[in-house]
Amino acid sequence: MTTVYSSASDRDSAGRDDPDRVPSDSDQSGRLASGEHRFDQGEFDQGEFAVRSVVIHGYRRAYRMAGSGPVLLMIHGIGDSSSTWRAVMPALARDHTVIAPDLLGHGASAKPRGDYSVSGYANAMRDLLTVLDVDRVTVVGHSLGGGVAAQFAYEYPDRFERLVLMSTGGISRTLSPLLRLATAPGVDLAMPLLALPPARVGGRVIGEFLRFFGQGLGIDIDEILDVLGSLPDAPARQAIVRTLRASIDWHGQVITMLDRAYLMEGVPTLLIWGAKDAIIPVAHARRAQACLPGSRLELFEDAAHFPHHTDPQRFSDLLRQFVATTEAVRFTKQRWRELLVDGSPHSIPD
Numbered sequence: 015m016t017t018v019y020s021s022a023s024d025r026d027s028a029g030r031d032d033p034d035r036v037p038s039d040s041d042q043s044g045r046l047a048s049g050e051h052r053f054d055q056g057e058f059d060q061g062e063f064a065v066r067s068v069v070i071h072g073y074r075r076a077y078r079m080a081g082s083g084p085v086l087l088m089i090h091g092i093g094d095s096s097s098t099w100r101a102v103m104p105a106l107a108r109d110h111t112v113i114a115p116d117l118l119g120h121g122a123s124a125k126p127r128g129d130y131s132v133s134g135y136a137n138a139m140r141d142l143l144t145v146l147d148v149d150r151v152t153v154v155g156h157s158l159g160g161g162v163a164a165q166f167a168y169e170y171p172d173r174f175e176r177l178v179l180m181s182t183g184g185i186s187r188t189l190s191p192l193l194r195l196a197t198a199p200g201v202d203l204a205m206p207l208l209a210l211p212p213a214r215v216g217g218r219v220i221g222e223f224l225r226f227f228g229q230g231l232g233i234d235i236d237e238i239l240d241v242l243g244s245l246p247d248a249p250a251r252q253a254i255v256r257t258l259r260a261s262i263d264w265h266g267q268v269i270t271m272l273d274r275a276y277l278m279e280g281v282p283t284l285l286i287w288g289a290k291d292a293i294i295p296v297a298h299a300r301r302a303q304a305c306l307p308g309s310r311l312e313l314f315e316d317a318a319h320f321p322h323h324t325d326p327q328r329f330s331d332l333l334r335q336f337v338a339t340t341e342a343v344r345f346t347k348q349r350w351r352e353l354l355v356d357g358s359p360h361s362i363p364d
Contacts, residue, residue, distance in 0.1 A: 016263045030115035058100045058165050062107075062338050070141050076122035077115040077142065081107025084175075084337055085148055087139065087166075090337040091157025091181075095121030098156065099328035106333065115142055117162070119253025130257040132158075132184065132269065136165040140173060151335055156296065157319065158257065159185050164271040167278065171350055172266070175342030177278065178333065180286040181319050184271045184297040275305040276357040277350075283309040286332070288317030288324065300306070 057295040059065065067076045078096045086106060090098045096114035106112050117135055128134070137160065143151065153174050155163030167174050271345020283306050287299035296313065303311045312332060317324035 073124040083110045085111045085151040087151040087153045089155040089159030095327040102330045105330040125253040135162040152177040156180045176282040178284045272305045279307040281343045285311040290318045293319045302341045
């Protein structure tokens, strides 16, 4: 059930090594498989949707790429990887070119001591697109990836056409205590304990209890446990903690996109949120809609932090319809200057 508002694996050792410089994998060209088959992880890691990689600045950058047509750059969230798009990528690739990277420190990409800031990730998206000879994209971001998508739009207005933000970070200073706790000293040392079988069993029991009462964390417990289980070693865990600490502290989010939201005037912008999101609550979505001129908000009533997992068919249909019915924005230097000079940022209360 949806409410619409409009208005004001290849996780191999090469990907985990810290400063190891790795050679580029040979590229493999992928074409879309027809039909609506639901891929499991093993199938998704084969053929046209398999992980590929390039080496940029000496580090392995993993990504998936399939389909043909208008380009969608799909950026995953914290601790996740390109496999998060498994349920939607085949459908989207029927009539789009879909590029789904593993952010640095995630998935099969390298995990060095490096720049894990939102701006650093946005720069990495520009570099990957340049290497792939892709000029302009509709940028789609989930959670942390939404913050990266918004930063990409701000830093490279000539490289994007539309903006889609799903359950995105970087809006309000306030944040779930769970994410604040994840920035505490020594949390990377405790992470392996959370992936042990007793902890996973206990987590599932608690999750089922919360799910019974309709709580968002209960709805997302499988995804949360999968993220924790996908951090196999110290470099992977340290990379996630560095990513969190680059934008979050005990008081909440350090940065917000809303002080520059006025620059998105005229940009086709779609906000997608789970009404039961306990990690980044739906109040953030309403606030973003109020600050992003002309944006459209679509709520997935039965979803929490992963709407594209809860209802992948609706997500795919919604995204395809959004691209088909909106005109790509094209900024000129003069227009960007006018927005900077004449625009006035919204007040951003804590």
